[in-house]
Amino acid sequence: MYDTASIQPAFQPIEQGNPADDGRAFRRCLGQYATGVAVITVKHDDKLAGMAVNSFSAVSLDPPLVLWSIRRESASAKAYLEASHFVVNVLSADQVETSQVFGAPHPDRFSQVAWTPGRHGIPLLDGAVAHLECRLETVYEGGDHLILVGHVDRYVRFEGEPLLFAQGQYAVTQNHPRLTVAAASPSEPIAEGKVPTFLKLLSITNQHMSALFQEHRQALCVTAASTRILNRLFESPCGIDELERSTYLGRDTIEDVLGDLVAQGHVLSDKGTLFELTAKGRRTSEAVAKRSAEFTIEKLRGISESDIAAAKRVLLELQKR
Numbered sequence: 184m185y186d187t188a189s190i191q192p193a194f195q196p197i198e199q200g201n202p203a204d205d206g207r208a209f210r211r212c213l214g215q216y217a218t219g220v221a222v223i224t225v226k227h228d229d230k231l232a233g234m235a236v237n238s239f240s241a242v243s244l245d246p247p248l249v250l251w252s253i254r255r256e257s258a259s260a261k262a263y264l265e266a267s268h269f270v271v272n273v274l275s276a277d278q279v280e281t282s283q284v285f286g287a288p289h290p291d292r293f294s295q296v297a298w299t300p301g302r303h304g305i306p307l308l309d310g311a312v313a314h315l316e317c318r319l320e321t322v323y324e325g326g327d328h329l330i331l332v333g334h335v336d337r338y339v340r341f342e343g344e345p346l347l348f349a350q351g352q353y354a355v356t357q358n359h360p361r362l363t364v365a366a367a368s369p370s371e372p373i374a375e376g377k378v379p380t381f382l383k384l385l386s387i388t389n390q391h392m393s394a395l396f397q398e399h400r401q402a403l404c405v406t407a408a409s410t411r412i413l414n415r416l417f418e419s420p421c422g423i424d425e426l427e428r429s430t431y432l433g434r435d436t437i438e439d440v441l442g443d444l445v446a447q448g449h450v451l452s453d454k455g456t457l458f459e460l461t462a463k464g465r466r467t468s469e470a471v472a473k474r475s476a477e478f479t480i481e482k483l484r485g486i487s488e489s490d491i492a493a494a495k496r497v498l499l500e501l502q503k504r
């Protein structure tokens with residue numbers, strides 16, 4: 184346990200404790216470890232099953248072994264345990280919807296995505312960045328999960344960027360900002376000949392501004408995740424499926440954040456199916472929007488109107504290409 188009194192503010196823990204006391208906080212802590220997202224497909228008794236996982240991990244190169252873990256209570260656990268083979272479909276950055284279809288109960292997941300039968304008729308999802316065709320080798324006990332170890336018989340890698348999952352939300356890979364001189368120290372002038380390309384500058388600036396705005400979210404007692412949910416609910420009441428589609432947050436995160444927002448009096452829930460902002464929630468959402476507008480004005484101060492208009496024109500034009 185940290186002695187919180189003696190450490191610098193930047194290293195003060197946000198939360199800590201025994202996982203047994205607060206499962207949600209424990210999950211948030213685990214979410215600090217970024218992963219990819221895969222859909223594991225299987226064919227058992229002539230029926231197809233597939234589920235989104237982020238517990239996938241490489242184990243060994245020789246022999247080639249991988250693992251993933253499944254909740255014991257998963258509706259498809261039997262299929263995975265009894266089938267001799269499974270396929271790991273590593274999702275690409277533009278397959279968030281695929282992850283959502285395979286990450287929540289759905290009557291007919293395979294009618295929602297394009298796929299091709301691979302060996303043993305197991306679906307290979309189109310658009311994945313990798314397929315690993317595996318033979319189930321061992322199953323280990325893992326508390327409320329079971330750990331499945333597979334021997335990789337065949338792998339296929341495709342061009343493309345992987346989908347990431349971190350801090351309870353979908354994300355994409357980006358070069359580390361320190362890769363460029365400009366980002367290492369945004370306030371210093373960029374040395375001649377070292378100016379990053381236009382697109383790199385765009386991504387660095389976005390990361391820089393987003394990090395600066397974090398301080399304002401903290402002041403308003405909201406997080407990036409709760410802001411996305413408040414913003415969506417500001418438009419109209421909706422259910423969890425729509426929040427998942429529009430916020431790109433994981434379902435568990437949405438449920439946790441909604442729980443907090445309800446407890447804080449920001450959101451009202453109609454039997455847990457429809458969520459609506461209260462007057463307090465609307466005020467908070469408006470306060471974040473106002474702070475964001477003020478932040479933009481403050482950051483653009485000193486830059487001429489014509490420069491701002493030109494930059495906007497370029498960005499809008501780029502979106503059409």
Ligand SMILES: Cc1cc2nc3c(=O)[nH]c(=O)nc-3n(C[C@H](O)[C@H](O)[C@H](O)COP(=O)(O)O)c2cc1C
Nearest residue numbers: 234235236237238252253254257258259286287288
């Ligand atoms: C990004 C993401 C990662 C997930 N990781 C896992 C996992 O590693 N293991 C697991 O059992 N469920 C995981 N889930 C939840 C399952 O995909 C979800 O419960 C699914 O509905 C299970 O399939 P079933 O309904 O056929 O049981 C994850 C969901 C998402 C969206």
